[in-house]
Amino acid sequence: MNITDMELNDFLSRNNISEEEFTECPLDWELIQSIGADHQSKIDDLEDLAESYAKTIQRFAKVHSVRWRIKEPEHLMEKIVRKTIKGSGSYNKKYINISVSNYSTKITDLIGIRALHLFKQDCVEIIHLLEERWKKSEKITAYIREGDSKEDYKDRAAWVVKEHKAGYRSIHFVFSTLPHKSKVFTEVQVRTIFEEGWSEIDHKIRYPNFSDNEDIGAFLDIFNRLAGSADEMGSFVKALSTMIEKNEAELKSLEVENAEYQEKVKSLLEKLKQQSQSVEVSELVDDLESEMQNHLYQVLGKAGAEMYSKQDNLSYSNMLMKRVLMGSKIDNF
Missing domain, CATH: 1.20.1270 (Substrate Binding Domain Of Dnak; Chain:A; Domain 2)
Structure with a gap:
């Protein structure tokens, strides 16, 4: 769909945003629509960039596979609305003065790359290689779920360790490049294959309608714990195999x-x-x-x-x- 032809009511309905919520957004519809249209016009160039970055990361020894995506224009618009509604769980004041000329410097995941690996400890080497290849734009952030031990990151003093409200586990590395006239940010999420499987299912179930059904939430939480246990078992099996070989x-x-x-x-x-x-x-x-x-x-x-x-x-x-x-x-x- 061409963003300039999009109607506000259709946008709100598809993204589960009420009219009352939208009235709390300080940005007008024309600005939001203009940002979406500008981003839509640059998608081909961003895809070329993302593909080149993904090929580089795929060559890292500990990386099992790489996925990448360009944020869809409508999802970008929806994110901007939610980030500017005061009182919402997503509110962030840095988005208040967003415009067509600066949105690409405020949104750090227009290009999103996922570097997947097999064993939990592999993330350290992957992050090291990312730092060698690109200069990070912000502190590396390790997201953990409530109940996870922070001891796994005690030797990573420079990292920020945060509990993710949705229970996602991954390491986020953000860097910027200047391929043309404007700066572009890329967010690389480094996570295990098990965590990727859980997060993809969780995203498919929750994200379209922001489902808060308690039964679904309970089962997804159990699934989350199983994914974490699978990662622990993978690390144990690797350590056992190494010891036997030695x-x-x-x-x-x-x-x-x-x-x-x-x-x-x-x-x-x-x-x-x-x-x-x-x-x-x-x-x-x-x-x-x-x-x-x-x-x-x-x-x-x-x-x-x-x-x-x-x-x-x-x-x-x-x-x-x-x-x-x-x-x-x-x-x-």
Whole structure:
């Protein structure tokens, strides 16, 4: 629809704004309509910008997928109305003096990009890469739901942590560029795939009519908690997998080192046997080889469960070697 042809009553009806609410808006309809029309005329250029930004972000290692959108002209107009109604939950005084010439500097999400990732902790690296690529226009904001712990962000002193009234969880990074004559702001929301799924369903249910049905709200709240639990489980599974891989790598390394050590000891024992003329020493060397072989089997049998100590193995072998060289008998092993 062409914004200039839009009727006020149709606009109010579609966006669930009463005439009484609109009378509390200090802006006249002609101004709101002009802003919407100006934005509509620039959508093609904004889409080109958004697509280029999205391609850059998609190359970030921790980013699973990227979505982007340009704010629809009518949604922009609806936002301006709600932001200028005093007493409403959305009121923000910075919108009072909005105009066709400055709306693009007051509305920071004309271009909206969502960078989705798998694990909660991935957001830190993604935000770091965003900061390297673009200079942020305002403080990074981490939105959490009521009941979430702020401890996850204790090392992010420069971030602003806020409870989102609707329960959304995401990190918001806003930057500006000057592609043509006017400055354009872009808002990047960094969130997990689970959180994106919940927020999309919540948005589809609530947003069109600003539904405040208690039953719907209760179930969406449960859904929100499940999404948060899924994120926690994802982080736990990743940590568990990392620990198992690390242990397996250490075990393999120890097995290789132990095999190399055993070869060196066998070589030394063979030289000792060849150089010694004593039958007793030769027998002790044979006993030592047998004991070491038995010990190796026992250690490797327990290694998967206990991650045996390399130092203990070396100490044991060294002790046996000393007994051989001193002519002692090997018992009680």
